Amino acid sequence: MRGLPLLYACLRLSIFLFLIQNNTFAQAIQVVDESNQGLPGVNISIDGTPKLSTDGDGKVDLNGQQFKTILFSYLGFNDLSLTLEELTETNFIVQLISSDELLEEIIVVGRTNSRAEEMPFRIESISSKEIARSESQTSADALAKSGNVYVQKSQMGGGSPVIRGFEANKILLVVDGVRMNNAIYRGGHLQNAITIDPAVLNRAELIFGPGSLLYGSDALGGVIHFRTMNPIIDAESDEGVFDFRFASANLERRIHSHLSYSNGKNLAGLTSVSISGFSDLRTGSRRSSEYPTWGQRPFYVEPRNNGEDIVRTNSDPNLQLGTGYGQFDFLQKVIYKVKPGVNLGLNIQYSNSTNIPRYDFLTEVRDSLPRFAEWYYGPQVRALISPNIEITKTTKLFDQALFNLSYQRIDESRFSRNFGSEWFTGQFEDLNIFGSNLDFKKAVTPRINLEYGGSYYLNILDSFAEEFIFRQERRPTLTRYPSNGSNLHQSGIYGNVRMDLIPDLLLWNVGLRASNQSTNFSFSQSDPIAWPTFYYSNINNSNSSLVWMTGLNLNAKPWEVKLLAGTSFRAPNVDDLAKVRVQADEITVPNTELNPEKVLNFELNLAYNTKKMSFGVSGFYSQINDIIVRRDFTLPDGSPMYIIDQDTLQVTANVNDKQGTVFGFSALAEYKFNEALSVEGSINYTKGNSIGSDNVEQPLDHIPPLYGKAEVRYAKNKWEGSLNLLYNGFKPIEEYGGSADNPEHALDIGTPAWQTLNLYSSYQITERWRIKGSVENILDQHYRPFASGVSGAGRNFILSVNYTW
Numbered sequence: 001m002r003g004l005p006l007l008y009a010c011l012r013l014s015i016f017l018f019l020i021q022n023n024t025f026a027q028a029i030q031v032v033d034e035s036n037q038g039l040p041g042v043n044i045s046i047d048g049t050p051k052l053s054t055d056g057d058g059k060v061d062l063n064g065q066q067f068k069t070i071l072f073s074y075l076g077f078n079d080l081s082l083t084l085e086e087l088t089e090t091n092f093i094v095q096l097i098s099s100d101e102l103l104e105e106i107i108v109v110g111r112t113n114s115r116a117e118e119m120p121f122r123i124e125s126i127s128s129k130e131i132a133r134s135e136s137q138t139s140a141d142a143l144a145k146s147g148n149v150y151v152q153k154s155q156m157g158g159g160s161p162v163i164r165g166f167e168a169n170k171i172l173l174v175v176d177g178v179r180m181n182n183a184i185y186r187g188g189h190l191q192n193a194i195t196i197d198p199a200v201l202n203r204a205e206l207i208f209g210p211g212s213l214l215y216g217s218d219a220l221g222g223v224i225h226f227r228t229m230n231p232i233i234d235a236e237s238d239e240g241v242f243d244f245r246f247a248s249a250n251l252e253r254r255i256h257s258h259l260s261y262s263n264g265k266n267l268a269g270l271t272s273v274s275i276s277g278f279s280d281l282r283t284g285s286r287r288s289s290e291y292p293t294w295g296q297r298p299f300y301v302e303p304r305n306n307g308e309d310i311v312r313t314n315s316d317p318n319l320q321l322g323t324g325y326g327q328f329d330f331l332q333k334v335i336y337k338v339k340p341g342v343n344l345g346l347n348i349q350y351s352n353s354t355n356i357p358r359y360d361f362l363t364e365v366r367d368s369l370p371r372f373a374e375w376y377y378g379p380q381v382r383a384l385i386s387p388n389i390e391i392t393k394t395t396k397l398f399d400q401a402l403f404n405l406s407y408q409r410i411d412e413s414r415f416s417r418n419f420g421s422e423w424f425t426g427q428f429e430d431l432n433i434f435g436s437n438l439d440f441k442k443a444v445t446p447r448i449n450l451e452y453g454g455s456y457y458l459n460i461l462d463s464f465a466e467e468f469i470f471r472q473e474r475r476p477t478l479t480r481y482p483s484n485g486s487n488l489h490q491s492g493i494y495g496n497v498r499m500d501l502i503p504d505l506l507l508w509n510v511g512l513r514a515s516n517q518s519t520n521f522s523f524s525q526s527d528p529i530a531w532p533t534f535y536y537s538n539i540n541n542s543n544s545s546l547v548w549m550t551g552l553n554l555n556a557k558p559w560e561v562k563l564l565a566g567t568s569f570r571a572p573n574v575d576d577l578a579k580v581r582v583q584a585d586e587i588t589v590p591n592t593e594l595n596p597e598k599v600l601n602f603e604l605n606l607a608y609n610t611k612k613m614s615f616g617v618s619g620f621y622s623q624i625n626d627i628i629v630r631r632d633f634t635l636p637d638g639s640p641m642y643i644i645d646q647d648t649l650q651v652t653a654n655v656n657d658k659q660g661t662v663f664g665f666s667a668l669a670e671y672k673f674n675e676a677l678s679v680e681g682s683i684n685y686t687k688g689n690s691i692g693s694d695n696v697e698q699p700l701d702h703i704p705p706l707y708g709k710a711e712v713r714y715a716k717n718k719w720e721g722s723l724n725l726l727y728n729g730f731k732p733i734e735e736y737g738g739s740a741d742n743p744e745h746a747l748d749i750g751t752p753a754w755q756t757l758n759l760y761s762s763y764q765i766t767e768r769w770r771i772k773g774s775v776e777n778i779l780d781q782h783y784r785p786f787a788s789g790v791s792g793a794g795r796n797f798i799l800s801v802n803y804t805w
Contacts, residue, residue: 028234028340029087031058031072031094039096041115045071050443051399052392053115057232061341061392072096109205110225111177111214112439112451113402118498120509120551120564122208122605122618122666124148128229131198133722133760135245135774135798137252137276139196139204139226147682147709147726148206148666149224154742154789156250156281156323157356157377158191163208164620165662165686166221167702170570170597172211174225176347178386178406181218182433183459183488183519183574184481187628187654188740189787193224195351195382197329199243199256200272202227208666209620210568210601213511213549216455216492217571220599220624228349231260231268233337238262242803249776249796250324251279258331266337274329281323282316284782284794291747295784295791297321297363301373301419304470309373309419318782320790322362326354341392349384356380360745360789361416364584366647370419378413378428398440408433414480427465427480434458447500451511452493459488461574478528478580482590484536486521486574496549507553517571517596518542521578529580532636535590541577543596545569562605571596576628576654584744587642587649589633595656598625615669620662627660627690629701630740652739660690660700676716683708688737701737705729705751705786721761729753731786745789754783756792768805774798 031042031054038058044051046067054060062070070087073079077096087094109116109123116123126146136142140159144151150162163171169185175196185192204226211219240259246252258272283295296317302310314321332348356377364371386406392399410431417424439453463481468474496511519542523535549566572594581588603620633653634640642649664686672678684707688700706729713722733750736743757779762772780795 028059028061029054029092029094031060031074031096033077033096034098036095039074039077041113042072042074042096043115045073045446049446050449051394053113055113057230065394110207110223111174111437112441112453112496114451117553117555117560118507118509119207120549120553120562121211122562122603122616124206124208124668126204126206128202131201131204133720133762135247135760135772135776135800136198137247137254137278138194139198139201140191140193142198142201142204143193143206143224145709145726146206147707147711148668148684150684150704150707150785152189152785152787154189154191155357155359156278156320156790157194157325157327157353158189159193160189160191161193161224162702162704163206163222163224164622164664165688165700165703169218169573169575170220170702172215172219172223174215174223175349175384176226176228176386177388177402177404177437178384178408178435179215179218179455179457180408182408182410182431183461183486184410184412184429184431185218185573186575186579187630191380192382194327194353195329195380196226197228197256197272197274197331197351199254199274200228200258200329200331202229208618209564209603210547210549210566210599210622212515212545212547212568213494213496213513213566216490216513216515217517217545217569217596220568220570220597220622228331228333228347229258229260229270229272231262231270231333231335233262233266233268233335233343234264235260235262235268236264240805243800245798245800247796247798249793250281251277253277268335270331270333272329272331274327276328277326279324281320281790282794283318283320283791284777284780285318286780287782288752291752293317294747295782299370301362301370303373303417309370311370318794320359322357323359323790325356328352343390345388345390347384347386347388349382351380351382353377353380355415358414358416360742363789364744366419373417373419373421374424375416376414378415378426379411381409381411383409398442400441402437402439404435404437406433406435406437408435422469423467424470425465425467425477428463429481430462430464432460447503449498450495451498452495454493455491457488457490459490459574461486461488476526476528480580481574482521482578483524483527484522486519486578488520488573489516489518490571491516505555507555508551509553510550511548513547514544515547515569515571516542516544517573519572519574519577521574523578529589530636531590535592539578539592541572541592541594543571545571545596545598558608558610560605560607560609562603562607564601564603564605566601568599568601569596570599570628572628572654582644582647582649584739585647585650586652586739587644588630588652588654589635589642591633591653591655594628594654595626597628597656599623600625611672613669613671615667617665617667619665622662624660624662624690625658626656627700628654629657629660629690630738631655631657631692657690657692658695660688662686662688662700662703676714678713679711680713681708681710690737699735699737701740702787703735703737705731705753718764719761720763721759724758724760725755726758727753727755728783728785741787742789745784746786751784751786754781754785754792756781756783768803770802770804772798772800772802 042054134145143149168190173180207223211223238261256274262268361375388404435457465479492515494513551564554561578590607616668682670680688703711724730753731751760774776796
């Protein structure tokens, strides 16, 4: 028995010598902090040459690479250099120790999973903890509650993010690396963000400023990248969560559960299900004495009562009847480790809603009577299937490669019936999207890194419409999009070089992207409008673009300066070119001659970070050429008006204005009194104007008023709580940018300033059980955000229970 220790030592030495002889290493490495939490984005240099970085869980595979020493470096932590023998003795778990100066939280962001401090953009991240703490009912609500994104709502089942005065199809939504923007993302207000389940988000990344270099068309104002949770391959045990929440303002009932499981070797999965139900939303009762009835719901329509529509008095005008809906969300992820450095993944997502009432339309009045008896979106379906492969291996072409395929199915429908009419109008959109992304990262030299890749997306759209009497007659009517079908092709290649001009001090990014977008569509001769003859054959709108970006990052701890200049573009999609839509007293008709919007952007980002205090200031200026705006137009026969269902409507269309400018600033700060108590705040200001061919200056639409957030947080032992103030400034009516800003839902002076005071608290009862109690809008203030058609929630009591295993 005495010989066993000696035998074991000899065996271990033999194995180690064998590895040294071959100078290779195939074991996965886990990099953690002092609390054993995985650190994503850790830079790994092999024998002095930067090669790799850890993934979102703090792991990396060296995949047989030869080395003598490995250097681990991470902002805010001391560098650590290890030999193979030392790495073996740690059981391949590397713990980094924080340095005296703790800078901003480091995460990997964007399409290429780069570290935030290496990118020239202003970047903010909303973590899963922040989303859970904010008790957000939708992902759009999570963005609004961060204080860094403005969100417009036309109905409760919606939420249209605005970044730097750009909204809808002028910002890019991405989920797990797959672009959500599609052929029918409109230029007005977009509600698709609610199809992302906030309960399964790992984080939401906010990349401010033009992002066309990596993402192509649409990213004029910025990118919102939703990253869902990932399973962990070598997890020691399965982990699960069950959560129930109730909120009083709209009687929210939400059940969520997810389970992460692994065989501990090479296979892992994650399954998530959320079911939510929302009743009608009650708004605040405290109003200005000057406008005591603004935002009230004095009436509602009882449809088809003995064959007639009847207007009823709402006994509780603060209850916004016609806002409730429900939603189901499902996610399934699987990761299979083929071999060290090669992972296969499958990402399946499905979201489906009930009918969603269009509240702002239900409150419209014509000749003292409701304009609509019914108006609602049919069930909104988003399905995603996305297989992917990730390779970490040093080759002549790359050190890391990611290939992502995707298929998305989008079903949208709209149903409306005028008051007193028997006829329903139904519009149906079926959209199939096929996509692919290919991205590479390569350390060319110790001081030069290259990122390059490409993408291709194909959108195929079928649009159908009909008028019908319930279960009786049917007849065709105007489709929302071209009745003979349409498709959109997007392709592009990009390259970005990142150079350490002065190691650990000055970094330079410079990149180019070449893109092409082609849109094809045609109309049917049976359409109610007599289109020009060429509308009945294939119409093609094709655009190519070359965009560039350059930025300098100065990292003189604790100061950080980012100086950025670049261009971006947005090619017109099917919605821009060919939509037919009735809203208020207007009808939007096709304009097939649109050109792409082009943006030249300059910005400066300044940040200061220490353990106790951090603040950042960003200033930006964007010049937009050929900006797409909605203006008065004419029908093909030259008429400026269109008559439908006894309504006389002004004809409008999307047109290219000569030029526009958007500029502004944002600031945020945080101070930590101690480990338990901290305060933080943010403020955002944006201004925008456009100049048409007549050289007349007009306000741009979608420009929000001053907005932001102030918050105090306290966390100690089992308790955690926060008190915050969300605020919006006054938006004068003369600064509205036209019908897209919905002036009909504002006051004659515009949108008043507002603030809500909100309290959130949670208590860890046991290791597995947590209970949370919160009160939003404590003062029960009535408010309606700028450009919104529905008022915000009144005093809202929230109770949630969370169980983990």
